[in-house]
Amino acid sequence: MLLTRRSTLGLMAGAVLAPSVVRAESFPSKVVTIIVPYPAGGPTDAIARFVAQDLSVAFGHNVVVDNRAGASGAVGTRAVAHAPADGYTIVFGNNQTHGNNMFLLKDPGYDAVKDFAPLAGVGAFEHAFVVRNDLPAKNIQELIALAKAEPGKLNYGSTGVGSGSHLAMELFMQRTGIKMTHVPFRGAAPLVQEIVGGRIDIANSTLPSVLEQINAGTLRALAIASPERNPQAKAIPTLREQGVSNADADSWAAFFAPAKTPQSELDVLSKAIIASLNKPATRDAIVKLGFTLNVRDPEAFRPRLLQEIASWKQIITEAGVKAE
Structure with missing residues (x-):
């Protein structure tokens, strides 16, 4: 009886503890x-x-954003590539961190394809040509004429070597035959401050x-570098x-996770991120920024990733940008 009782108690304890263990x-x-x-x-x-806030609610645990700038986005991206593959550290990357750095940094410290598992494609940042308010150019053709009059005198800012804003401007110069001086920054915020302050002439910024x-009138927009005008900035040609x-x-x-993260964790993260991006309030907040949403699940995004890497590699080659 004692053995039976102990066995019964053990089974009861296991039943009580099981849910908490799970x-x-x-x-x-x-x-x-x-x-x-x-x-x-x-x-x-x-x-x-925006996404972190939604995930915190969905998971019942805090989801925090950790800003780790440096080396054209390679510092933070490298940290995720080498983080434990348990789903608790992910990265919000882009064409620079998961494409261009492979061709423009001699040692980024990671492989953009082999070291990461896509969680969700989010969409795209369209680029806008913006200038300081007192620059004597009211449209793109006037800017081209101004740059051709004194090659190299005008400077342009970017969010770092190999960033979309850098390569898009290099492509523009290559197409129009002009020359300007590149001034890289560690992100969009300091770049915008310098244009508003009149210390940078122009940027092809997101x-x-x-x-x-633009809406406040503290800088001027000359053009959108996309096939169509953006709904949030319809006046910009x-x-x-x-x-x-x-x-x-x-x-x-x-969004990406380390490549060896278990599929079950990848699925949880992917579904939660996609749900956030499809949430009306979150979509509205992101679109109002001027970002173009085009949400893709991992299977749909993988071929897109490879296609984009090839496209930007071609842009880098045509623009003649060298690795640093």
Whole structure:
């Protein structure tokens, strides 16, 4: 009887403890970190924080954003590539971190394809040509004429060597035969500050990073580097409308986890991120930034990723940009 009683008590204890054990081992059971490889305050950071807020509610655990800027986004991206593959550290990357750095950094410290598992394609940052308010150019053709009059005198800012804003401008210069001096920054926020302050002449910056300043009149927009006008900035004409073709360039963005993360964790993260991006309130907030949403699940995004890497490699080659 004693043995039977002890066995019964053991089974009862196991039954009581089992649910708590399951809860402790379910994913996620602690804080999830989204690394943004750029400074706080830019559009990439803003989108990551919108998603992090939704995920915190969905998971019942805090989801925090960790800004780790440096080396054209390679510092933060490298940290995720080498993080434990348990789903608790992911990255919000883009065409720079998961494409261009492979060709423009001699040692980025990771492989953009082999070291990462896509969680969700988010969409694209369209680029806008913006200038300081007192620059004597009211449209793209006037800018081209100004640059040709004194080659190299005008400077242009970017969010770093190999960023979309850098390569898009290099492509524009190659297409129009002009020369300007490159001034790289560690992210969109400091770049925009310098244009507003009049210390940088021009940037082919992502629209979300400059839309507020365009609307406030603290800088001027000359063109959108996309086939069509953006719904959030309908007054800004495209490059094509102003006689410049083959110079359009959008910068895609996506969430990634370390490649060896278990599929079950990848599925949980992917579904939650996609649900967030499809949530009406979150979609509205992101679209109002000027970002173009085009949500893709991992299977749909993988071929897109490879296609985009090939496209930007071609842009780098045509622009003659060398690895650093």
